[in-house]
Amino acid sequence: MKPKKKRKSYKTVNRPPGTLFYRGKKQSVVTAIDIINYSKESYHKIETQNVEEAFHFKGNNQVTWINVNGLNNTSIIEKLGTHYGLHPLTLEDIANTNHRPKMDEFETYLFIVLKMLYIKNDEELVFEQVSIVVGDDYVFTFQEAEGDVFNDLRERISSDKGRVRSLGSDYLMYTIIDAVVDHYITVIEAFGDKIEDVEDRVFEDGSDSNEIASKIQELKREVLKIRRTVFPLREIINHLDKIEHPIIDEKTYNFLRDLYDHIVQINENIEMYREMIWSLLDMYMSIISNKMNEIMKVLTIIATVFIPLTFIAGIYGMNFDYMPELHYKYGYFILWAVMVVIFLLMLIYFRRRKWL
Known part of the structure; x- marks a missing residue:
């Protein structure tokens, strides 16, 4: 923890004009x-x-x-x-x-x-x-x-x-x-x-x-x-x-x-x-602001990529009995393929717009 800065004390002494009094910080031993x-x-x-x-x-x-x-x-x-x-x-x-x-x-x-x-x-x-x-x-x-x-x-x-x-x-x-x-x-x-x-x-x-x-x-x-x-x-x-x-x-x-x-x-x-x-x-x-903007842009792109993937995962994560895709033999692999394709398409789109 950073120590608190010691507060200065301010005191005014009203001396008669012409009073010889040293006001300085360098105290010499001899003159x-x-x-x-x-x-x-x-x-x-x-x-x-x-x-x-x-x-x-x-x-x-x-x-x-x-x-x-x-x-x-x-x-x-x-x-x-x-x-x-x-x-x-x-x-x-x-x-x-x-x-x-x-x-x-x-x-x-x-x-x-x-x-x-x-x-x-x-x-x-x-x-x-x-x-x-x-x-x-x-x-x-x-x-x-x-x-x-x-x-x-x-x-x-x-x-x-x-x-x-x-x-x-x-x-x-x-x-x-x-x-x-x-x-x-x-x-x-x-x-x-x-x-x-x-x-x-x-x-x-x-x-x-x-x-x-x-x-x-x-x-x-x-x-x-x-x-x-x-x-x-x-x-x-x-x-x-x-x-x-x-x-x-x-x-x-x-x-x-x-x-x-x-x-x-x-x-x-x-x-x-x-x-x-x-x-x-x-x-x-x-420069600091630009670096922060670059970081925010990367984080925004990551979040944007995962929005549709999270949406798909959320739908098929619901506990309904009648979801026909759940009973497909290759449904799991198809879902993975769809998610990978969406991920790649979004990356290609961001590169073409020069956001990456």
């Missing part, structure tokens, strides 16, 4: 802080658990990227935000991992919330929120736990490849978002392969119907979750391209427009795959 400070001529990296070490880089005329892994230790977020003058509502949103992707403008910085997607161990699809704070000479990124999509970007900064170290914090913001979007493309491609695999299994003979149905339901849930994750980013990038903020340099807008084209294409692919899944579900239901 790790990665600090990358760079310019065209220099590069410096620190890995620490002491947030005070990030305070020394403020106002040093270089770009500082501070990445915080682990949000359950809210005191670190509060200290960092207080030192750099972040609004309490920004700090509250950083600790809340259930936000829809969005962007907020402040006088001295921009605050962006987006969802990071990547495939872990070639199978597991990971969804994680990333909060980005972009100031004049700094970028903060906040994640729930270890593991992200920025390793290639870190390598480019350390080896001085590309133009990252030649430009400011606004370009670093663009490269961070671009890394997230590039992994969207990878995830979407892998998702398309999964749809094709399930589509092939739908047409395979002997496939487990229950397993296929559960796979299609899993694809439906995944595509809806991906859509909720990716779709709002289009609005964010479009907003970034149109705002006039002192942090964003004029040259960066060209890169943002190119990024907008990528996210539009990704959203179009998601909608296409969404339609494919619905079509796949309709196709699967049609």
